[in-house]
Amino acid sequence: MSAALIVSGLRAGYGGKPVLHGVDLAVAQGSALTIVGPNGSGKSTLLKAIAGQIPVQAGTIAMGDTDLTRMSAQGRTRAGLVFVPQEGNVFRNMTVRENLRLGWDFHHRGAAGRLSVKLDAVLQLFPEIKPHMHTPAGLLSGGQRQMVAVASAMMLDPRVLVLDEPSAGLSPRNARLLFEIIDRIRQTGLTLLMIEQNVQLGLSVAEQGLVLVMGHVRHRAPASELAQDTSLAALFLGASGSHDAPATTVFE
Template sequence: MLKLEDVHTYYGYSHILQGLSFSVPKGKCVALLGRNGAGKTTTIHSIAGLTPPRTGRISYLDKPISGLPPYKIARHGIGLVPQGRRIFPSLTIRENLTVPAKDSRQTEAGQKKWDLEAVFELFPVLKEREQNMGTQLSGGQQQMLAIGRALMTNPQCILMDEPSEGLAPVIIEQVGEIITRLKDTGLSILLVEQNFYLACGAADHVLVMSKGQIVWQGSPTELLANEEIQHQYLGV
């Protein structure tokens, strides 16, 4: 579904991603873990076109997307749930959802179609407060809105950057359940997370990142059993 090959991304002279290579299979959740500054958000930004890689190749459904502007990458079928939620403060909940909406009739055969009705079914609290401003929601509700907004683009692959950040434990558990439900609809998910247990509970495959490179990969079960990797690269 999504593939990175020898990707190098810079901020000015700072070499952040240093030969990054991995893939996200169709209908699977891949978690990308690492300490702060490891390059996780830069990875998301490189895929989404916000910080294009200087060298290397990023392909989606076997088509190169490296260097495309973000709106074209989104139109290819990649949704983004950004770090910090980035709710549009001057818009209502309904408007936050409808502004980025892609006509669900354009979705691929067999793909779940996301429209207002489907998003409100997934997140009933958004339906109840649809005329409220986005910033009048709690942190957990804003995260639901950010996920719903990404779904309204009818993606086949969704990038989630720290969806549990700043949330209470009970809400983090709900976020994990939402990720599992989305995966069950056939969505491919790249999950960037600091919450070790949320990531291991939701993912099919785990990548551990350090200094812009993948230093370990395997199943959640293997990572849970590997205390050396947990301590050295994740601080668990």
């Protein structure tokens, strides 16, 4: 497998206190890996360390042949690793068009001639936001805003797109709609690393799944296999488990 992203022995945390205790993962070129796990298990910490938002205490992060471990967050974005955090991922006072434009400006500096071509290409993936181009992002619904966040990331031509809980706070209908779009993006051959609290939805668009528990990789398996693993329900619903929980439970 040709890996687009390889994380080895990653330790990271806050104020010297480790949260991740040696995490290994690899995402194959053009494939998707979905991370699931209980609240507080270190999922967001893992993505923040990969994106360069918190320092790495030990281990390495590489994208293809590029070592990202000591690179700034901005350097990683320029190298093609684009992170969409769970919150604060759009500028609410700016219009949708201005949000999309920001990514372009950051990445292409001065090559404004091709902006309209890129905008058209991205809007083809996100037709739902097309009618709202001149609306301030803060006035959109949660689902629309999340689409703007992902669309803005796509303006940066990511080699690896990293999403933290894209469906958080969305109604089931909007979450499904967003995942249809994520699936559409997948078809373009993009490499994707994602956390998703809606286990079934998150695994449905991925080849591989990974379960993170207390900063350790507890389990990794093909996503379709993991989606059918009913023992995951016990893990998410507490030590006593819930034998009543159907395999389709949304673990929140």
